[in-house]
Amino acid sequence: MNREKYYEMIGGDGTLDYEIYLNTHSLLSCQKPYDALANHDELQFQIVHQVEELWMKLMAFTLLEIDDYMAERQSNRVLTLFRRVHLLQQHLISQIALLETMSPKEYQEIRLQLGNGSGQESPGFRTLLKMAPELWDTFERVYLTGDGKSVDDIYDGGYDHGDGFMVAEAMADFDELFQRFRYHHIQLIHRSIGLDAKSLKGRPVEILQNGLKSQFYPALWSVRGRMTDNWGASYGREREALGATSDGSGIKAH
Ligand code: HEM
Incomplete structure (x- = not known):
């Protein structure tokens, strides 16, 4: 041709x-x-990064709208827009996999082109990191303090699958998908440059590992452990084997 x-x-x-x-x-x-x-893989490398920046721009724009609708307690709007954000996050995750079609050898040639450039300088990623805690502030003001409820009320004591619960779960999805991106990104690094490379020792690998551990909304995760412990307390730490109880539930009758 x-x-x-x-x-x-x-x-x-x-x-x-x-x-x-x-x-x-x-x-x-x-x-x-x-x-x-x-080399022939560099076009893909640039385009994947550029497309990811575009998706992050759209995510950030959508999160601003979500914040406004949360403040007005327009929960259906919030949920619809969160659905969009979650899909965008799934795009971010699935599209970095394109770079796994690049051989480690070819990436070494591309790497020389990057100067001191680092993913940490991504304007989209930096913006999202800043926005996430502000979303929590609005959620807390409207759906917790505003309703006189705690996270435990929404999930457990006063659980009614209401607006606060639905929005909280959408935020948990956002948090989880962000983590999933970080996990897949580390897998990509593992595959392309290896995680034990000398140049990765120290700060870069620390940044990546700390990122994997961080959660935007720890309160939405810790509530689940508390619930398990509270429910567990009603049947003790160790359950009977299913066959050992008369109804097969594994829970002893009181
Ligand atoms: C072969 C492909 C890639 C390699 C080898 C790679 C490598 C790395 C490394 C080593 C870091 C740690 C910090 C540093 O040294 O700068 C990093 C951070 C980062 N990279 Fe990549 N990356 C790749 C592709 C991508 C893509 C496609 C994106 C999409 C936006 C991306 C976004 C980021 C972000 C946002 C960070 C900061 C992470 C954080 O602060 O938790 N990277 N990358």
Whole structure:
């Protein structure tokens, strides 16, 4: 096939309404020129990062709306928009897997192109990290303090599957998917440069490990352990085997 012809064609000429509205000319010029690529995998490397930045931009924009709707207690809106954010997070996770089709050897060549660039400098990621705790503040003000409830009330004592519970679960999904991204990202590093490389020792690996441990909304996770302990207290630490109780539930009759 004629490479030059198709390179030109894929760039478009930018004059049709579709191209003008979507600004395709600028969009498709955001990658290195073909003849400057370190190897054939570098285009994928740039595009995956650029697309992920775009999804994070949309996530951040959507989270701002969620915050406004939470403040107005428009819970259905909040839930619909959280569904969008969760899907975007799933895109972030599934799309980094594209980079697993790049061999470790080819990545070494690309790596030389990055200067001191680091994922930590990602404007999208940095923005999301800042926004997450502010969302909690609004949730707490509206659905906890505003309703005179605690997280334990919403999940256990006063559990009614109401708005507070639904929004809390959407926030837990957001938190969990963020963690899942971090986990998959570490797997990607493991696969492309190895986690025991000398250049990763110290701070970089610490950053990644600390990230894996951090939760945005610890109160939404700790409540589950408390509930298990509270319920467990009613039948003791150790349960009978299912066959050992008359009704097969494993819970002794009191
Ligand atoms: C082969 C591909 C990749 C490699 C080898 C890689 C490697 C790394 C390493 C070593 C770090 C630790 C900090 C540092 O040294 O800068 C890091 C951080 C980071 N990377 Fe990647 N990365 C890759 C792809 C991606 C992609 C596609 C994204 C998408 C946005 C991304 C986003 C991030 C973010 C957000 C951080 C900061 C993490 C945090 O603070 O918890 N990386 N990356």
